[in-house]
Amino acid sequence: MEDRLILMGVIGKPHGVRGQLRVHCYGEDPEVLAEHVLADAKGRRFTLEWAHDNVAWIDELSNGAQRRIADRDDAARLTNVELFLPRSALPEAEEEEFYLADLIGLDAHDESGKVIGKVGNVLDYGAGASLELSPGGRLIPFTKASVPQVRVADGYVVVTPPLEVDAKEAGE
Template sequence: MDDQLILMGVIGKPHGVRGQVRVNVFAEDPEVLAAHTLTDRKGRQFALAWAHENVAWLSEVTQAGQRRISDRDEAAALTNVELFIPRSALPEAAEEEFYLADLIGLRARDEAGREIGRVGNVLDFGAGASLELTPGGRLIPFTKACVPVVNVAEGYVVINPPLEVEARDE
């Protein structure tokens, strides 16, 4: 396991006038975010303390210590900041489970076993995850029907694209 950064949440709009923010959490257990130092894309570090459901206090973590975000304007400036933790901080996935980030880089095979590319990215725009295959950028819905086999240990997924995707690729 490496120290790849895993997206765990996104800071939303401010809540109130004292610096609290809404946080969109991508973890099964929101407490995971409060248990770790979070990093953004610029390398800034944050600590989070839940005030109540999906609303938190944020503190910027520096070498000098933690400084709580304490006003609405400073909180508003953090809207849409993505929060990451190192992959190594996450628990091992249970048998027959995996993290979506673990799919990136896996070989993509068709049902006959022919390699058709690799998983270049996992995207989720709110209606469910899709696998982006490279080369070509083809999007495959990440459902059991379209991706019937995921074998992280052996490094591949089996792709059975829906007819709409096959027709567009021809």
């Protein structure tokens, strides 16, 4: 599996006038963000040092140099920047656990074992994750009822779409 980037947090609003920023961590342990070099979608690289709670000092790394974000205006320009880590930087998942990003690219089987597509994306807008199957963009709620088996090591998930999804796809 290629070393894809995993969204681990997002920079929020400036905190104070000396360049500190709020950082929202999407992982279980915010310290992970301080232990690694982070990247944004444009390829810029950052390190952070937690000041307190969800507030951090951020340094931008460029051409071998490290520059601390030291004023509110520079900090404000980083608001809403997403912070990524390579998948290889994250610890291995425990037995019967997995990262949602590891589902992308897995085959999707129906209950009989027939391949019905691939997991093209995992979407989560706050009300629970959904698997987007390709081709076609079919959305399957990521629940135990709709995805009863996840076999990352074997390269597939078993999908049993809810009746509402099947009826909608059939045009009923």
